[in-house]
Amino acid sequence: MGRGNSKVMPEEAKTGYASVVRSLVAFTRARGVKDEAEKKRKSFWFGGNGEKRQGKERRPSKSQDIGDKGQRVKAKTYKDKFDPRVTARYDIKALIGRGSFSRVVRAAHRGTRRPYAIKMMEVEFPEGREVCAAELTALRRVSHPNVVRMVEVFQFPHRVYMVLELATGGALLDRVVSKGRFMERDAAKAIKMVLAAISYLHGLGITHRDLKPENLLYYHPGANSKLLVTDFGLATLRDVESERLVGSDGASVDTSRSLRSACGTPEFMAPEVVQRRPFSSAVDLWALGVIAFVVLSGSAPFEDESRAKLSRAIVRGKYSFSGDPWPRVSDPAKDFIARLLLVDPRARLTADQALQHPWVASGAPASSSAAAAADLYRPISRNLRRRASRDSSRGPSRSSGSGPGRRVSSMATGLM
Known part of the structure; x- marks a missing residue:
């Protein structure tokens, strides 16, 4: 916008x-x-x-030097x-x-x-x-x-x-590919931290509405860093007691627009958002299901360069656990995703219920099954490469489509 x-x-x-x-x-x-x-x-x-x-630094190349100067100029500007x-x-x-x-x-x-x-x-x-x-x-x-x-x-x-x-540990997917080894327990640990934040936000009546890997950042580069939910530019706040949507000045906001508008990042939008039906905090749980799918496989459950086709796929809610690495992913992990990617928002797990799901609550221990003990790093990184290659081949037209980092405003009209 x-x-x-x-x-x-x-x-x-x-x-x-x-x-x-x-x-x-x-x-x-x-x-x-x-x-x-x-x-x-x-x-x-x-x-x-x-x-x-630290230690001896290599002398920057000419192009690097120009880049550094450009960055300094931008900072000063x-x-x-x-x-x-x-x-x-x-x-x-x-x-x-x-x-x-x-x-x-x-x-x-x-x-x-x-x-x-x-x-x-x-x-x-x-x-x-x-x-x-x-x-x-x-x-x-x-x-x-x-x-x-x-x-x-x-x-x-x-x-x-x-x-x-200031968070300096990188975004969620950056951490996945930089580890060189990634198993279900790593994914479950990250998802559990996000769920803790969502449960807290929903308790305050806050719906994020733009959850995606890019908005989940690690506080520091260390292995035990906390994961932070960021970017609340599309958040809505519902007064828990009076059930009215409120603005930053405390005044009521027209819920017919705020709770029916299509906004967010297309690949993470819930069906009710795509269809412009009234929606609730359940949209955040759908987005989390998509995030879990991406983190465990390197691909998205719903994706298409055509926004119209992408929207239809989301509304149908049809996806599959096919291709590598899904045969190596445990059934509890798949069940967790399946309980979030339900077209009917009333049937989805709430944040509190999701925290109690066995896959999250147990931390997907490596000893629970052969699948949970598998290293998923290679297939995830391979799928991410393929995705990046497809996006690059689409060229500039992709920027007006449904890329994973693209948000559409509440006035968007191209989703139906």
Whole structure:
């Protein structure tokens, strides 16, 4: 979505299948050097630019030098755009992400030197105000280990600056391909953290509406890092007591539009969203089912370069556990996905019920079955490569379609 009548919401995320494959290539080249893969990864919204290299550094090539200069110029350009009241408290370091209405920079608090991410949002136009209001409404209410934390906010007539905790561990799929070994227990651990966040959010009446791997970021590169749910630009908030949808100013919002509009990332949209039927927080559980499918296989249950065909596939809810690595995936894992990818939202597991599912609750221990003990890394990485190759072959036209990092606005009309 852009200014005027544009119908595409924030730009395509920088961490999609293509960036996952770049991480995979980086890992392959640096196999045996554990930290190298971490340095290669980049996150779209809150990811860091990597740690300083230790030991002797190679002299950068001419192209690298030009790139570094360009990055410094960009950082300075966006630093100059920041309000002096923000730069008085924070030292702007580098630009690390961008969207249609926002720019994200890495910054350091001038007093404590602690690192943060600052999201500068343009709110001059209605679409930008809508996205900003949704994110502020949600983040002002939340405090959970698996939800990105907002530290403070600077609000001005045309811009809003959100200071957020900085996550440097990379996006979910980046972590999958950088490990070099990936089993069901790794997937179950990640899904359990996301479910903990969803359960908490739904308890507050918050529906995220744009859950996808790119919006799930690790706090740090370590093996025991927590996973954070980020990007609440499409979130809705329902007052649990009065059952009314509320805006950031506490005023009621027209639910006929907010709870019927088609918005989100097409491949992760629930059937009721695609059909513009009234929907509930169950849409987040459908999205989680798609995420679990992708994490365990490297492919999506519903995908097609035609948005119309993709929509029909989602509405039918037909998918299959065929092809590699599904024969190596356990039945409990497949059952977990099947209980989320149900066309009838009333039949889906709730977040609390999903947390109690045996596959999640047990952490998919490797000893439970031969399938759960299988290393899924090779088939997952191969499927991700194939997906990236298909997307690249489609060329520029793909950008107007249903790519995994593409969101459509509540005014989108191309899904039916």
